[in-house]
Amino acid sequence: MTIDQPPTAPRPELNRRNLMKASGLAGLGLSLAACGRGFGGGGEGGDGTELNMVWWGDSKRAEKTRAALDLFEEAHSGVTIKTEYQDSGPYQDKLATRFAAGDEPDLMAMRMDSLREYADRGALLDLNEHADAVDLSGLSENARNLATVGDSVFGVPAGLNAIGFIVNRTVTDRYGIEIPDGDTWSWDDLAAFAKEVTDASGGEVYGTGFEPATLANIVVYTRQRGEDFFTEDGELGITAETVQAWFEMVEAMRQEGGFPPAGFFEQIGGGPEQSYIATGDLASQIIPTNNFLGYNQAAGGNLALLRIPGETQGVRRGQSVDCPHLWSIAAESEHKDEALQLLDFLVNDVDASKATGTTRGVPADSEVAEELKPSLEPDDQVATEYLIGLLGEDLPRSYTYPPGGSAIADALAAIAVEVEFGRQSAADGAAEFISQAEEALAQ
């Protein structure tokens, strides 16, 4: 095949065959070019600097983020920011492969439970070494601790959130049921409330329902019992007794009817619109508070936001302020200074936070959060107040997820189903979880 036409060769006839050949060549050229540029990598754009920034999320979040980045680009001429985003699942895969290919983004969204997978392998920039570039003084100690490993800080919370209990007032009003006081209710109160709803509705609506296997949920319960799910040195802190008690508590509610029967929850994702509280099957459930607006809209706009039960009865407080989304900088970034500037801007600039709102949670800097609050929609204000309330309280510190955390989440998910369907007793399930979790951490 004569792919290479020497420059002096007579101009080829314009016919179908040559066109095909030309298009084949063009295709080859394009794909080679794409290969050379890397998978969406950030090269130099003209004479300025091009930062590559990636996160997971939807187009709404992208719009808000872009608005903040525009402000930054205006203030820093010569810096352009190239962004990419997708759903969190594919995002994780792509981020890992980009690091593997040596084509890491400059600034990236990092999941709490992946932080140490990257940080322990030297892939992320230690922000403590650049303390003068990014001002973290406005962050509460808890917020700063979220991404602290030893003496190093590998990320800044892009926003803070917590989990909360939402209750649909429309349902409770319909059956004339009183919602317990959300600051002081106990797990027993929840069980009684749930049973009351189910009974009053004749089984039309279940009183409550949540995933016992979701780490965020069991973590609160664990902390209330005076244990840490993961300890400071990255070991497993939760005991088999706690896992068993957790399973048994849920199964007891299921027995009484307040909690839906085994197999009720379909393991197929979906946002607030597909949630069981929106479909009217549940009167209450646990959500991450930064999604309160979405759930309230989907569920008819009459949701109450309560704390997790058991906060005043346990050995200590169980709730913690978490972060759905950290910002981290790649250790190998070629534009560290600009990336640090951008990070500082996102964390400390009020206008940046006004542009992004609470799409990633409440701003980690409490002053920024206070200034932001009035400009938020009422639903977001409810969630923000809830979080600011927690921030002001003395909550025990939570520790970063050790590597192997995702295998532990998988193990808990599998065992919780075994217990749910009675294929395993709560005690056996708890013992097996501990042994599998310890094995995952040992690897």
Added chain:
Amino acid sequence: MTAPTDATTVREAVPASAAPRRFTVRGPGRERRRRRRDRAGYLFLLPWFIGMLFTIVPFFASLYLAFTDYNLLNDPKWIGLENFAEMFRDENLHQALKVTFIYSFVSVPLSLAAALGVAMVLNRGIRALPVYRAVFYLPSLLGASVAVVLLWRYIFGLDGIVNGFLGWFGIDGPAWTSDPDYALTTLIILHVWTFGSPMVIFLAGLRQIPAMYYEAAAVDGASKWRRFRSITLPLLSPIIFFNLIQSLIASFQTFTQGFVMNNGGGGPANSTLFYNLYLYQQGFNQFHMGYASAMAWTLLVIIAAFTALTFFTAKYWVHYDN
């Protein structure tokens, strides 16, 4: 690109005698057409060649990685056969193998039988055959897609259509997709439903069987079943063989169904943890890319073994027309 002038020069150069001249004139012309045809062929292959470049390197890289401890972020460390030794100890992997084998050995025969059955019905010369063919083929296009799995949630959910139907008969249906005892069964049913592509191939095969065999058999008084067993099956056996190999290889590599079923988890209780899904979890969720590579090569060996086995048995049941 000198071919165009050849014909004329040859014609002028070769002297008088008519027959050989015609021969020599046509020779280079045919050659030219052949070359032109070849060139078109290569052009059509071009995308494949380009694709190959992107496949062949990772292909051999993964062979190397299979013998390393590789977490994607640091350089791979050579650990010899340790990954393969780990596979013998890894209970989740054994679960994944079990799931994959059950799925393959149950769903492949069932879906082939369904495909053959529908193909035979369609082959009886119904009107609007293309319409039916398209309708039956549709699920195969959608089969593994996310939308259909979501749709199945409404069909197979605890309060779904199936259980509503069973409820009329007083049967309390299970949670088809979230009960670990039923989830894999549900996926097998979903797979059987997507018999479109083997069906289309069967249909083509059935049309190749000369009607005279059936006529002769009918004259001899052979029953329908007898005709099916002694004419259809033997003459269709190469097609069955082809479909069997294709389906087997594809089913060993099942991924999407298990992925969508439980948010990428292979649940409930690992009951839909397909081999490829576990491989993906190991590689991309847990950063054990060396182990995942070792798993991939093991799967290749498993598939090759079963394909070889099928080929080996072929001589006892596949009849070629010669």
